[in-house]
Amino acid sequence: MVKSWQRWGLIALVCSWCWLGGAGVAVAATTQVSQAAQFSQADKQAIADLKQKAFTASESGQFAQAETYWSQLIEYLPEEAALWSNRGNVRVSQNKLSAALADYDQAIILAPTEPDPYLNRGAALEGLGRWSEAIADYNQVLALSPEDAAAYNNRGNAKAGLGQWDAALTDYQTAVDLNPKFAFARINAALMEYQLGHQGEAIRQLRNLTRRYPNFADARAALTAALWGQGQAGEAESNWVAVVGLDGRYKDLDWVSTIRRWPPAMVAALEKFLHL
Template sequence: MQGLICLVCGLMLWLGLQVSPADAMTNEAYLRGDRLTREAVQAAKKGDLFTAEKIWSDLIDEFPGNPALWSNRGNTRASMNNFDEALADLNEAVRLAPDEVDPYFNRGAILEQKQQFKAAIDDYDKAIELDPNEAIAYHNRGNAYGSLGNWSQAVKDYKKATELDPRFAWAAESYALALYQNGDIEKGIQRMKSVVRKYPLFADARVGLTAMLWGNKQFGEAESNWVSANGLDKRYKDLDWIRNIRRFPPTVADNLDSFLHLN
């Protein structure tokens, strides 16, 4: 499953987190830092990651004891696929703010991208310990357990994520996929159908449902869902992307492989 890296979560850290005495600032410096933080977040949202990274770096030079800045630069670098540099930034954020949740699940997502799944689980465990109601941490831990082949635990984590946040579409979809992979075929399909009904333009769920239905020999319905999904995102024809980047569960990926080779 895909890890979730939050590019904007550090904004609240900048506004509310205590920094080291060496980084004590005047009101003018605080307001300027707040303004630049917002500019960096907006740049990242627009896809201008180079500008965002530069703003974070400039702010880190001025306020090296503020963990939000390290966390946000790490997230930005992860979005640029600079995972080693991103990990170094998140390590510093965790060192500076060991009792904050965000750096742990952001670092966990980067560790997932580096396929260090056991280390990622350790970070998600810590995030859940600090905030047992953090749905993203449960979801991402489910991703890591799934990548290690522990689908029973993945089912539990995804289920918990959906209970904590019923509007978390990715968690609802991941739960359905994991149920299917874990052998609960009918329940997985029914869950995925519910996701598609609620989010009809959710391409990932449409493709997942296509593969699940095809594997269950519901060929006509599988074809129908593929027609709806194929126009939304062309990446789903790339099986290497499906298996190694998107990381569909193996049974679902195999079913999709079978479907695509017959179509």
């Protein structure tokens, strides 16, 4: 059989899998081939077909259909930890967080030394606001894989959920050091700089991000808010025109605050711009 893991993160809800060169939370798969002598050739073909359908549906956002395929695969291969973890991912994408946690728990029982189920479970725990438990899972990922940039970024998210801004910034910066192309770790670091009162440094980082990734709506929206707060109205409004064309969700402060989870200072800055 082919074992393939998918990694999931809350940020997937923000960018619909547009990862901009980052590693970790987007799909990451490893392949190991083993033979299952108990299966007929027809069974093996059915499993291969289901696996292809499951990945295709997962990556195209057809999460309910993907859940069905992963469930069918689990019926064939109940000892395959990756299948439980991957079904958990698509359940999270449907906001079935409790069911997803049960899947990740089973994956961890079956494969306690694999980092991905801990990373995925941590992201689901974040979705439930269980920050300390999420941090414990990310710590476990880092114990197993000390240079996992996604785990540092996600642990930063959970620490930000607890209001631990300095600690969150340290984790984001570590994620960037490990993977300089990790765009969302970079935006998160810039947001923390702004939260900590380092507006000039935040704007510098945000400008760098928008130059490198001109279609990165999150960075442009944050830059809009930060520039407006500094009285740079023309540049702010220019960036906002691009944001509206890329992703209209940034007009919804509740979404920015509770789903994207910008820190309070940046949410307040965007509110001032939107309410002018």
